[in-house]
Amino acid sequence: MTDAQGTVEATGAAVSAATTAASGSGGRGIAFLKGHGTENDFVIVPDPDGALELSAEAVARICDRRAGIGGDGLLRVVRSAADPEARAMAGEAEWFMDYRNGDGSIAEMCGNGIRVFARYLQHAGLAKEGELAIATRAGVRTARLAATGEVTISMGRAELLPDGVTVTVGDRSWPARNVNMGNPHAVAFVEDLDHAGELREVPPFGPAAVYPDGVNIEFVADRGPRHVAMRVHERGAGETRSCGTGACAVAVAAARRDGIDPAVTNSPVTYTVDVLGGSLTITELPDGTVEMTGPAVIVAQGAMDPAWLVTALG
Numbered sequence: 001m002t003d004a005q006g007t008v009e010a011t012g013a014a015v016s017a018a019t020t021a022a023s024g025s026g027g028r029g030i031a032f033l034k035g036h037g038t039e040n041d042f043v044i045v046p047d048p049d050g051a052l053e054l055s056a057e058a059v060a061r062i063c064d065r066r067a068g069i070g071g072d073g074l075l076r077v078v079r080s081a082a083d084p085e086a087r088a089m090a091g092e093a094e095w096f097m098d099y100r101n102g103d104g105s106i107a108e109m110c111g112n113g114i115r116v117f118a119r120y121l122q123h124a125g126l127a128k129e130g131e132l133a134i135a136t137r138a139g140v141r142t143a144r145l146a147a148t149g150e151v152t153i154s155m156g157r158a159e160l161l162p163d164g165v166t167v168t169v170g171d172r173s174w175p176a177r178n179v180n181m182g183n184p185h186a187v188a189f190v191e192d193l194d195h196a197g198e199l200r201e202v203p204p205f206g207p208a209a210v211y212p213d214g215v216n217i218e219f220v221a222d223r224g225p226r227h228v229a230m231r232v233h234e235r236g237a238g239e240t241r242s243c244g245t246g247a248c249a250v251a252v253a254a255a256r257r258d259g260i261d262p263a264v265t266n267s268p269v270t271y272t273v274d275v276l277g278g279s280l281t282i283t284e285l286p287d288g289t290v291e292m293t294g295p296a297v298i299v300a301q302g303a304m305d306p307a308w309l310v311t312a313l314g
Helices: 003-018 056-063 111-123 244-257 306-312
Strands: 030-037 040-046 073-079 095-101 130-136 139-145 150-157 165-169 172-180 184-189 216-224 227-234 238-240 269-275 278-284 289-295 297-304
Touching: 030 111, 040 111, 056 073, 056 306, 073 111, 095 111, 111 130, 111 139, 111 150, 111 244, 111 289, 111 297, 150 244, 165 184, 172 244, 184 244, 216 244, 227 244, 244 269, 244 278, 244 289, 297 306
Parallel strands: 040 073, 095 130, 184 216, 227 269
Antiparallel strands: 030 040, 030 297, 073 095, 130 139, 139 150, 150 289, 165 172, 172 184, 216 227, 227 238, 269 278, 278 289
């Protein structure tokens, strides 16, 4: 048996087992929904009991914009107690966000994704307005669901790492701030967002050893006092319309560039971060916690034909 055949057979068995288990499928396929946060879009797969195992190849097929459903990533909704990665967090958070990039690779965190994840739980009657704990690979995060449709996520603290990183596009290079928001970011301030180029491929960065698992790269231009705009190349997805963790990294990097540190002033600082798909409000508190507020929308739901998925992998 070849590796490819093994992948297809394993995926086929997992898909078959999960076809009737997935919530809302009615036994006719694998349930899914489609949602977005500032146009960063995701396929949502409810799998409360952890019955579905999707390979990287299957996720990439599902997220394919021409041959699949299409999305920047996939959110598998599973109870923490039912997933080995999240079981230790089950006492703090009932639900685990199993996030995969559009190419099928695993990511530690996704800021827009966790807002959409929280909105799905509300949509499905699994959460109400107010606070909600969600387990992620970056740890437990708290969401606040508002009646307005916006969701605020307590994203944890930004880790400002040693600089010395450079990002290059064509014949231009910029120093980049090395920020970790549970996932890695390189934040470069530019005069014009067009300087970022097409962003179809990962912009060259160095030294490579700083980001052994790849990096999300943000290009940032000023729009006004405590107001910036950004474009982003997301690891595993390419240029996206928005990146929530990236917006948090950008706001913290902009504050330090502007000489602002809430831990020193003992006062919160808020930045508006414009992305291609809208705007996000990012607040850094005196204790270092970063809060992100923005919209999260469920736009469609349906069922995937499991036979299509197995055939697509053949």
